[in-house]
Amino acid sequence: xxxxxxxxxxxxxxxxxxxxxxxxxxxxxxxxxxxxxxxxxxxxxxxxxxxxxxxxxxxxxxxxxxxxxxxxxxxxxxxxxxxxxxxxxxxxxxxxxxxxxxxxxxxxxxxxx
Amino acid sequence: xxxxxxxxxxxxxxxxxxxxxxxxxxxxxxxxxxxxxxxxxxxxxxxxxxxxxxxxxxxxxxxxxxxxxxxxxxxxxxxxxxxxxxxxxxxxxxxxxxxxxxxxxxxxxxxx
Numbered sequence: 001x002x003x004x005x006x007x008x009x010x011x012x013x014x015x016x017x018x019x020x021x022x023x024x025x026x027x028x029x030x031x032x033x034x035x036x037x038x039x040x041x042x043x044x045x046x047x048x049x050x051x052x053x054x055x056x057x058x059x060x061x062x063x064x065x066x067x068x069x070x071x072x073x074x075x076x077x078x079x080x081x082x083x084x085x086x087x088x089x090x091x092x093x094x095x096x097x098x099x100x101x102x103x104x105x106x107x108x109x110x111x112x113x
Numbered sequence: 114x115x116x117x118x119x120x121x122x123x124x125x126x127x128x129x130x131x132x133x134x135x136x137x138x139x140x141x142x143x144x145x146x147x148x149x150x151x152x153x154x155x156x157x158x159x160x161x162x163x164x165x166x167x168x169x170x171x172x173x174x175x176x177x178x179x180x181x182x183x184x185x186x187x188x189x190x191x192x193x194x195x196x197x198x199x200x201x202x203x204x205x206x207x208x209x210x211x212x213x214x215x216x217x218x219x220x221x222x223x224x225x
Binding site: 032044094101 | 155203
């Protein structure tokens, strides 16, 4: 069965510092992987997706994520945090197009000025 | 381009009252549609999904129901709300040939 874990329910970084949000998945086959961002009182917005093409995926707002099969990880990074990056971030996995999407519990990112 | 609408944006309802939340999608045909709920400070809980008109699958047995009367319309209902129904309700759609989901703006429901 698929599952997603996100290490750290809350992450704080200083403005301008590196953002690293961790995501590990379990899947019997290489899955489809996603990162979503949710700002307060809004719906989720797709940041980026991995669908078995390049292992380094670039998304919106300067975020990128790297698929590492050997580590079953799909960590999200951004070189320099901005105040506007403060939000909830969800990692999600889908084994095939016929399976449901499984969302991780989310990581709340705070950016300290 | 595709757009997804949800209304109302916020709703305050007393315990025992009925509920109807509506979701509509524009700019696509035959989407898969989903209802999720987020309790305060929690993750996403899948409630219902639909792959076509009149086809509803329930993930969690509870006092909620869903219907899809038209291709791009998805409705979440309840006959009698409970306090535990409070939360942020999100509708999402996906294309039949894509893997990612796109979310609406959500409805904040408070049951008093």
